[in-house]
Amino acid sequence: MIRRWSTLPLRVRLVTLGITALLVGFSIGGVTLMLVLHASLRHSVDDAATKTAHDIAGLLDNDKLPSRITTGRDTTIVQIYDTHGRYERGSLGADPLVPLLRDDELERAIHGEHFTVEGERANINTPVRATAVKTDKNIVIVGVAESEVGAVPKLAFGLTITLGVLAVAVGLALWWAVGWTLRPVEAARAKQRSFVADAAHELRSPLANMRTELEVAERIGATDDLICDLLTDVERLSRMTEDLLLLARMDDARRPHRPEGLDIGELLEVLVETYADARVPVSFSRPDTDVLVEADRDGLHRVFTNLIDNAVRHAETTVTVECLASESDVLIAICDDGPGIPLADRKRVFDRFTRLDDARGRNSGGTGLGLPIVAELVAAHRGSIQLWGERPNGLRAEVRLPRE
Template structure:
């Protein structure tokens, strides 16, 4: 897939990392190089520092044994070191070949070394002049060791030259490698970004490509895909809901329209009472549905700020049960009813009770039992009926919207399947839970609502 050329090349992250890496590596290399050069020079210089006394000792030993050798230096000494032997007055006793014509290089008794940049008879460059006191042929003498520093420190020059060329090259390589690697690492990220940016509402089935699943980029890709899964599922649920809601709303409207259109052609005054009764039923049905849908929408938005009053749960239970008196199903409240109150919206909680009891009554064979009890942290409201009960696989499903378990029932009698959805949403918004449990009447259903005690 095409990735925007320049934009990606000049990505700030890439530039930043490359520059940083180059700077850090460059600085470290420069410091190391400097140290190496200095240490090498030092080391080299120091390696000849001890030559003076050693040579002096050799000469002394030689002189002890006989006349000074000629040449003064063994032939295999490289043109690095030359000697000059001075007597106690500073006169030249003997010297290596190139120095024969020179005067004394130091004063007698002078023992400090110094560096001279030019010495007659010797190639130009730095020379280390080290006088050492010695005893030659029984008399005090000074052995002066002259070392070619330039020659000695040639490795340092070489090294410096190499470093001057090599260091920039190395830093260049580091920069290049960093650039390429970061680019390679970022490419899938950019690809992901483009893919996700392109996903619109109708394309939630698209996913981000997962290239290397082991590293951070791969993990990011998988996490993004998980999120897209959740979005798609949520979108799907939303679409189902809208579809179901539209069906439930259109049905009573269709009923009314057909009743009226048929009436336009084929109705006599005698028909009107039946038709008007039917129309009213449809209107009530739509009204209940619209109320339910609006309530769900409102709960989804969160509890209204004003609705945090203390609600007398016990009173609600008794009142809801009392409403059912006189119907075909006997609704009993288990005594004693504790003095229960919760914090929340009184209307919504009343609705919960109405829905639960309504559900119980609809499914019960002959009786419904309501009980309120206390646990350590919550109030427990149980509604039992002696109807057919709820199968295990349906126990979560029934709380979804527009789910009706008994398809056989004529539409007029049952609801549209929003009652328990409203119960669950309301209870959840109040910080509680509602579940289906075992232990109802006979084999019937048992629904338990738990609400936190204030």
């Protein structure tokens, strides 16, 4: 049972627990209310019977009781007996042949007890609460119908219906509220499952290549290219592992790790110098003035490195890096004259492990994590990134960062 419960969706479990807690709480409250109300109404009926009995006894002692006894209510029955148990008179509807209290009940009632007796003794349809008072010459028995107390079961039935309707309404509200609250959690879990599945798939390919190469070398001997091929696969695995770790850290906290004041122009100039021996020239004209931003140096270095690497990998003849500053933000553009990215795919390429079927695919050395890492790091700096097509061909990646 516990195992089956744990396999239910989280939303179902939370709503079930909520409705169960509601039903238990309202049931306890309702039962308590019914018990208190029943006791209060019964106490009220007993007080009415006792007061009526004492009032009639007082009138008897003063010889002021009229011959026709009126109680003001049809649900109150009065029987007056002498001390020998002979019936003398009673209220309208009182049965002179059937006493409200039997002999054993009468003795106890005289000492202050109250009894619930069947209504047939008083010729009415509801139970009666009866008590008795003894004077020097008479015994006064008074019974009051429990019509008010009889309303408690009806109230309990009404509360049960109300509780059922309320439980349905609250259940629907909880189902919507929990679903709305868990929507980000479910999205994150789905994203995590997809990420793990994609990571396992991507890691399997280089591992399979390495295993195949090693098995072939074991059978026919190592070739001259074996070490080079294995190093290529190891490098790809290392790069992918680093990218996965970086994405995992960014999923935990979407903010720069070490923000500091830095000059974007200087950062780009130093970075572009490292591409002096790239397959195509990378050019950059540093702005005349310092372009200061508050950012994480390592994070931005990774952003621009990934973008320039992509541009160099796919460019035909050249890559250009631009930096334009305004009072509020900084625009950094990396342009290449390669095959570009179709308009329909320019948002999709920021999804993890996304590769296009053209020249920007797996064979070009990408892991499918470069642009997602760029998007995550730029978002952590409260910036934005957009891809534009260049004419006649190529791609322009624009990163916009706030200066403060």
